[in-house]
Amino acid sequence: MAEQILKDISFEEWVAHLFDHEVREPEWHFDLDAPYWDGDPETAVRYITQLFEDPDAYLEHFNDAQLNQGLWFLISESGSEYIHAVLDESVPLDSRLRCVQGIYSIFEKLFAVRCSPHLSYIDEPGASPLNSVCYMWWDIFPTWGEPGNPFRKKLDEMFLKVMEQTLPLSSIACQESALHGLGHWQLTYPTETARIVDAFLSSTPNLHEDLSDYAKAAREGRVN
Numbered sequence: 001m002a003e004q005i006l007k008d009i010s011f012e013e014w015v016a017h018l019f020d021h022e023v024r025e026p027e028w029h030f031d032l033d034a035p036y037w038d039g040d041p042e043t044a045v046r047y048i049t050q051l052f053e054d055p056d057a058y059l060e061h062f063n064d065a066q067l068n069q070g071l072w073f074l075i076s077e078s079g080s081e082y083i084h085a086v087l088d089e090s091v092p093l094d095s096r097l098r099c100v101q102g103i104y105s106i107f108e109k110l111f112a113v114r115c116s117p118h119l120s121y122i123d124e125p126g127a128s129p130l131n132s133v134c135y136m137w138w139d140i141f142p143t144w145g146e147p148g149n150p151f152r153k154k155l156d157e158m159f160l161k162v163m164e165q166t167l168p169l170s171s172i173a174c175q176e177s178a179l180h181g182l183g184h185w186q187l188t189y190p191t192e193t194a195r196i197v198d199a200f201l202s203s204t205p206n207l208h209e210d211l212s213d214y215a216k217a218a219r220e221g222r223v224n
Helices: 011-019 041-053 055-059 064-075 082-087 093-114 130-140 150-166 172-185 190-203 209-219
Strands: 004-006 035-037
Touching: 011 035, 011 041, 011 055, 011 064, 041 055, 041 082, 041 093, 055 093, 064 082, 064 093, 064 130, 082 093, 082 150, 093 130, 093 150, 093 172, 130 172, 150 172, 150 190, 172 190, 172 209, 190 209
Parallel strands: 004 035
Antiparallel strands: none
């Protein structure tokens, strides 16, 4: 059977399309007849922004495993291509900047609340399923910065700002995620990422030893 193409669905229907599925392997969206939303980039940015800015309002009825599965589908290259709308220059820049800024709310209102206090880079046992996508967020997001592209300058600045804003959250899962992202962005923005990591280390003297080690590795771009 061919995949089901969804058109003209409401925001609420789009949220259900992302998250209201059984958690299994392979994931539902690899089925040959899996539904797929054929939305235009501007609508995609609008829907993603609404979800990012108020995740607690729209995602409270889904369990952590469903959220993990749905968010991987949303932002990973192996899932949907919806998140690429954030990089689409046909969408007004102000709308895309607001969407990127909304990522902070996902960390503050969802991950900081529902992720467990476990470090993923050392595979600490007992972590919530949601820790997986939290940790990998900036790894699987479809950009690590393009300093040579003048059309990406403001977007890149906003991505780095969101990672910097996330570090003070009282959640080691969120802090680890931001450091993971900064470690990858060190390849393209070494001066900026070093400044952010150094400020975090100097302002957090009693940091968990393993997280401190990870921050120092991220400063040098040595993250997986």
